[in-house]
Amino acid sequence: MAFSDYQYEIYLNGLAGLRPPYPTDIARLEQAAKERLDPEAYGYVAGSAGTGATDRANREAFDRWRIVPRMLRDVSVRDLGTELFGRTYPAPVALAPIGVQSIVHPDGELATARAAASLGIPTVLSTASSHTLEEVAEADGPRWYQLYWPHDDEVTLSLLDRAAKNGYDTLVVTLDTWTLAWRPTDLDHAYLPFLRGTGLAIPLSDPVFRSRLERPVEEDLNAAILQWAPMFHGRSHTWDRLSLLRDNWDGPIVLKGVQHVDDALRAADAGMDGVVVSNHGGRQIDGAMASLDALPAVATAVGDRLTVLFDSGIRTGSDVVKALALGARAVLLGRPYVWGLAAGGEDGVRHAVRSLLADLDLTLGLAGHRTPADLDPSALEAR
Numbered sequence: 001m002a003f004s005d006y007q008y009e010i011y012l013n014g015l016a017g018l019r020p021p022y023p024t025d026i027a028r029l030e031q032a033a034k035e036r037l038d039p040e041a042y043g044y045v046a047g048s049a050g051t052g053a054t055d056r057a058n059r060e061a062f063d064r065w066r067i068v069p070r071m072l073r074d075v076s077v078r079d080l081g082t083e084l085f086g087r088t089y090p091a092p093v094a095l096a097p098i099g100v101q102s103i104v105h106p107d108g109e110l111a112t113a114r115a116a117a118s119l120g121i122p123t124v125l126s127t128a129s130s131h132t133l134e135e136v137a138e139a140d141g142p143r144w145y146q147l148y149w150p151h152d153d154e155v156t157l158s159l160l161d162r163a164a165k166n167g168y169d170t171l172v173v174t175l176d177t178w179t180l181a182w183r184p185t186d187l188d189h190a191y192l193p194f195l196r197g198t199g200l201a202i203p204l205s206d207p208v209f210r211s212r213l214e215r216p217v218e219e220d221l222n223a224a225i226l227q228w229a230p231m232f233h234g235r236s237h238t239w240d241r242l243s244l245l246r247d248n249w250d251g252p253i254v255l256k257g258v259q260h261v262d263d264a265l266r267a268a269d270a271g272m273d274g275v276v277v278s279n280h281g282g283r284q285i286d287g288a289m290a291s292l293d294a295l296p297a298v299a300t301a302v303g304d305r306l307t308v309l310f311d312s313g314i315r316t317g318s319d320v321v322k323a324l325a326l327g328a329r330a331v332l333l334g335r336p337y338v339w340g341l342a343a344g345g346e347d348g349v350r351h352a353v354r355s356l357l358a359d360l361d362l363t364l365g366l367a368g369h370r371t372p373a374d375l376d377p378s379a380l381e382a383r
């Protein structure tokens with residue numbers, strides 16, 4: 001089935017007098033989500049660091065590139081299939097790790113994983129999940145695990161062990177959020193959504209972490225929360241420590257949050273398999289460079305040494321085309337699917353992702369390309 005069939009499905013439903021279940025326009029989908037969420041929950045997802053300068057820069061960078069379409073090419077049947085780390089996925093899109101998804105919908109990460117599984121695309125489960133690794137694995141789709149890296153090696157190894165045993169085949173290590181940035185929206189809400197959402201399902205169900213506690217989680221939840229926070233938050237790791245992960249994870253490892261060419265090269269030297277060029281959706285450094293602006297140099301420098309993934313600012317099919325043309329093998333979708341989750345749980349996520357994939361499929365073809373691999377910078381023009 002072609003991803004663009006979603007357009008036809010909406011058309012056929014229109015003939016029967018039915019409108020799409022949720023808006024297909026991402027700004028209107030966000031609005032629909034906002035109407036269902038309280039200000040704290042909405043602010044958690046929509047918010048970013050400081051004045052929001054990086055979040056805006058991410059979008060402005062996409063607007064500085066324009067697609068140059070080519071005509072009369074044989075592109076009516078397209079193939080979005082994409083190989084990542086030796087496995088072929090139906091599209092160059094994965095769902096970004098997003099913490100504490102029960103803040104926006106009670107089914108949280110379970111709904112997201114089920115929607116991704118139904119489409120065959122990978123979901124990246126955050127360490128700050130509201131459901132355990134084991135529960136989310138039951139959706140049984142392609143799954144990657146995002147590590148917030150504890151400063152307790154035995155806990156780290158236990159998390160890796162659980163991830164591997166439960167079929168998470170790719171490890172994504174987030175480097176840019178070793179401490180949470182200055183985020184005025186969450187601060188003014190006193191981090192209420194974090195507390196409400198309980199993003200601690202993974203550590204609280206971890207046997208090694210539990211063995212560290214003086215009293216069982218069930219007897220003193222607050223003490224457990226206080227013990228977990230400093231374990232992964234507030235102190236950064238260093239390059240030499242990557243060997244711990246490399247030695248204890250058999251599958252591919254991807255470093256998330258890379259922006260500088262030298263860091264990408266260093267990742268390759270450390271035996272990593274990929275990077276996500278990302279600025280965390282503008283949620284960490286206010287006034288950082290746009291993630292899209294970091295992408296071309298990183299992609300050129302690493303060549304075939306690493307698989308380059310990209311996120312921060314992807315909203316439409318055109319955005320995906322631009323990121324692929326500038327050197328990404330695939331992209332991670334962030335906030336857009338969370339708006340779908342808020343608007344309609346698993347169905348809402350599926351709608352948001354199918355909309356993006358249909359838009360991507362159509363835009364790719366209209367621009368004159370049959371596959372993602374056909375894209376290179378010549379598909380674009382800089383403004």
Ligand SMILES: Cc1cc2nc3c(=O)[nH]c(=O)nc-3n(C[C@H](O)[C@H](O)[C@H](O)COP(=O)(O)O)c2cc1C
Pocket residue numbers: 044045046096097098099100126127128146174256278279280281282283311312313314333334335336
């Ligand atoms: C509400 C929210 C929570 C997030 N939680 C995590 C997380 O737990 N781990 C992580 O690596 N990235 C996290 N991110 C960052 C995303 O993985 C991704 O980098 C970002 O959303 C991309 O930007 P975009 O949403 O503007 O496209 C989070 C982002 C948002 C919006």
Ligand SMILES: O=C(O)C(=O)c1ccccc1
Pocket residue numbers: 098099100128177199280283
């Ligand atoms: O909010 C975030 O961006 C994020 O990465 C995170 C970190 C810890 C818990 C929940 C979300």
